[in-house]
Amino acid sequence: MGSKSMKSLLVAVFSLFLLTYSSNVFSQEKAGDNKKQDEKFDPTKAIMNHVQDAYEFHFFSTDHFEAAIYLPVILYSPQKGWSVFSSKRFGPEHNQTYDGYRLEDENTVVPVDPDVTVYDLSLTxxxxxxxxxxxxxxxxxxxxxxxxxxxxxxxxxxxxxxxxxxxxxxxxxxxxxxxxxxxxxxxxxxxxxxxxxxxxxxxxxxxxxxxxxxxxxxxxxxxxxxxxxxxxxxxxxxxxxxxxxxxxxxxxxxxxxxxxxxxxxxxxxxxxxxxxxxxxxxxxxxxxxxxxxxxxxxxxxxxxxxxxxxxxxxxxxxxxxxxxxxxxxxxxxxxxxxxxxxxxxxxxxxxxxxxxxxxxxxx
Amino acid sequence: MQLLLPKLGLILWTLIAFGIVFYILAKYAWKPILKSLDEREKNISDSILSAENMRKEMDNMKSENEALLAKAREERSQMMREAKEIRDKMIQDAKEQARKETNKIVADAQSVINQQKMAAITDLKNQVGNLVLEVSEKVLRRELNNKEDQEKYIQQLAQKVELN
Structure with missing residues (x-):
């Protein structure tokens, strides 16, 4: 009897925990929606972004605040040499160009100049x-x-x-x-x-x-x-x-x-x-x-x-x-x-x- | 499709991480842990083995003890039996002896009695003879003239004779 009530308590706590987690995702996605007014929620894109590697730990964001840990981007290009910078340089929308590199599909760094080859050794x-x-x-x-x-x-x-x-x-x-x-x-x-x-x-x-x-x-x-x-x-x-x-x-x-x-x-x-x-x-x-x-x-x-x-x-x-x-x-x-x-x-x-x-x- | 394309950076870092972790764990974790587990298992199996040996030894000792005990018990009963036999024999002997003694005493007593009786009878005979002689003497000494007197006298004498 005691273990049964303990079990239900555990389930309740776990669900509560997940509820907060899912509400984080909720706020995150909602914020994204607010920013990209014309863009609808695309589950495929959202899921793929979560499942794949990224250049930051992104928890949630509001209109004015991004709860994320930005990680270092380390790139080597035979033409341009080494470049090391924070992924924050790509901007909150991931659409800014820095040092001749930009972010494609949220999770790939590509050089702006197509002739440049780049090896990405970032600490993702x-x-x-x-x-x-x-x-x-x-x-x-x-x-x-x-x-x-x-x-x-x-x-x-x-x-x-x-x-x-x-x-x-x-x-x-x-x-x-x-x-x-x-x-x-x-x-x-x-x-x-x-x-x-x-x-x-x-x-x-x-x-x-x-x-x-x-x-x-x-x-x-x-x-x-x-x-x-x-x-x-x-x-x-x-x-x-x-x-x-x-x-x-x-x-x-x-x-x-x-x-x-x-x-x-x-x-x-x-x-x-x-x-x-x-x-x-x-x-x-x-x-x-x-x-x-x-x-x-x-x-x-x-x-x-x-x-x-x-x-x-x-x-x-x-x-x-x-x-x-x-x-x-x-x-x-x-x-x-x-x-x-x-x-x-x-x-x-x-x-x-x-x-x-x-x-x-x-x- | 992005999902299925491995990225160079990630491959490299994972490889480095795996290499370092493998080195560290193999040297500082798996080796001592596996060694300790082996040691413990050896300890346990040794302990079980020695316990088993001990048990066998105990069993041996126990059966030995039991054999000894049984032997002792048998000896005791043997001794008891012997003692009983000896006792019975002694009693029997004593009884026999006593009976013999008694018989002997009784026989002795009887022979003594017989002797006494014979002596008494002989004595009596002698006395009766003497008396007869005395009476005859006295009768003979008186004058036997009177028949009447004679008879009177004999009666008198006879009265005097007291057979005591």
């Missing part, structure tokens, strides 16, 4: 948020590690943050590493753990209201996918390559088809599966949340009463989706890690008999 909100999340996470993990070093959790039961992290670490060790990597599991543990928590912490931070969608950015997943590919390739054996390039017991004509397929699978499909799955799952959750919130404004544009009337339903759906997103963050981090481990295991499968034979169709 994704970069800043990734760094903050990782600093926090590293601090936490090092503190936990120090606790272990002192013997806490070794000769006694684990306590505090240890109790939360330990089951996850043990789970990855038992269910991911040992199952897929046979006797060589120990070598890959640091990578598997790092990639798991790297995805998890960034996905969870991306769920904070006003935060950037880090894990749902193709650049982020691309980096992880490519690193995984390098590790997969680095752990392959000659036995593996023999089977890929000249599969035994296969007729010649089938070999002609099979070999390109195998090579394509190794270099494109495996990392591609990792990259696109993570990206799509993360971005989809954010789009769903934002779509439900946008519904309020779509109804609001028709009729103010309809907008307010629909908002409770939106909030309920958003809360539901938020909870799913938390689950998805864990699941996707796990899947990425597990698939990486399976692909690595396939690389030395057969050369070493204690590696379990995985189903090749599992991609």
């Amino acid at each position: 909100r994704n970069v800043i948020q990734t760094f903050l999340a990782l600093i926090l996470f590293c601090y936490l993990m090092i503190k936990i590690a120090q606790k272990y070093k002192k013997g806490e959790g070794v000769v006694s039961a684990p306590s505090g943050a240890q109790s939360f992290m330990e089951p996850i670490i043990v789970f990855i060790r038992e269910e991911v590493a040992k199952v897929n990597l046979g006797s060589r599991w120990q070598r890959y543990m640091p990578y598997l753990l790092t990639v798991f928590f790297f995805i998890l912490i960034n996905a969870l931070f991306g769920l904070l209201p006003g935060a950037a969608n880090v894990a749902g950015n193709i650049a982020f997943t691309l980096v992880l996918g490519v690193i995984s590919l390098i590790i997969i390739l680095a752990s392959t054996t000659t036995h593996f390559w023999k089977h890929i390039i000249w599969p035994p017991d296969v007729p010649f004509l089938v070999k002609v088809i099979l070999v390109p397929v195998e090579l394509f699978g190794l270099f494109v499909i495996k990392p591609g599966a990792l990259i696109i799955r993570l990206f799509a799952n993360m971005v989809a959750g954010h789009i769903v949340i934002l779509a439900f919130i946008s519904l309020i404004f779509i109804f609001g544009a028709m009729n103010t009463v309809a907008g307010w009337g629909f908002s409770p339903f939106s909030v309920v759906f958003v809360v539901f989706d938020y909870l799913i997103e938390i689950l998805v963050a864990f699941i996707q981090a796990f899947i990425f890690t597990a698939l990486t481990a399976i692909f690595i295991g396939q690389g030395f499968e057969g050369s070493d008999h204690d590696v379990p034979h995985e189903d090749h169709a599992f991609v």
Whole structure:
């Protein structure tokens, strides 16, 4: 009985919290509408701007005030050299030109002169948020590690943050590493753990209201996918390559088809599966949340009463989706890690008999 | 489409972040944590093993104790039995002895009585003889002229004889 009322209290608090969040978005969008009088609310544009990277953390704005943290823009052009400036220079409407650069589609810096090429190394909100999340996470993990070093959790039961992290670490060790990597599991543990928590912490931070969608950015997943590919390739054996390039017991004509397929699978499909799955799952959750919130404004544009009337339903759906997103963050981090481990295991499968034979169709 | 195009800056920064985080965590977090977990698991399995050994030892000791106890119990009952036998035998012996003694005493007494009786009878015979002799003497000494007197006298004498 007590836990039930506690649960409903938690739900109530969470909804209230989301209500304030959604009202922030509301004011933000409304302010945008006021400024661009003739422009109607465009949910696609609003959602895409929220899901993508940006040069500032934008919370809300009124007619006279922009609640935003402007981040540094760092550009390198072979013709013009380095230019570093605050993204505030693009103006509150993002339509001003500075130092020969302007902002296109809200999130791409392009040179005004089309002959100039530019490399954009800006500390965007994704970069800043990734760094903050990782600093926090590293601090936490090092503190936990120090606790272990002192013997806490070794000769006694684990306590505090240890109790939360330990089951996850043990789970990855038992269910991911040992199952897929046979006797060589120990070598890959640091990578598997790092990639798991790297995805998890960034996905969870991306769920904070006003935060950037880090894990749902193709650049982020691309980096992880490519690193995984390098590790997969680095752990392959000659036995593996023999089977890929000249599969035994296969007729010649089938070999002609099979070999390109195998090579394509190794270099494109495996990392591609990792990259696109993570990206799509993360971005989809954010789009769903934002779509439900946008519904309020779509109804609001028709009729103010309809907008307010629909908002409770939106909030309920958003809360539901938020909870799913938390689950998805864990699941996707796990899947990425597990698939990486399976692909690595396939690389030395057969050369070493204690590696379990995985189903090749599992991609 | 913008969504699907990775940006160079973000790739670079993510790569740098991942590299640094991997280095830091691998060196300062995962290594000690995994080592500690291994150590703890080893501790636990060792403890379980030693506890199991201890239990086995205890079991052995217990069964040994039980065997010892059973043996002691058996010995005790054996001793009891023996003691009982000895006691019974002693009682039996004593009874036998007593019976023999009694018989002997009774037999002795009977022979003494018989002897006494025989002595008494002999004595009596002698006395009766003596008396007869005395009476005969006295009768013979008187003048046996009178038949009447004789008979009177004999009666008198007979009256005097008191068989005591």
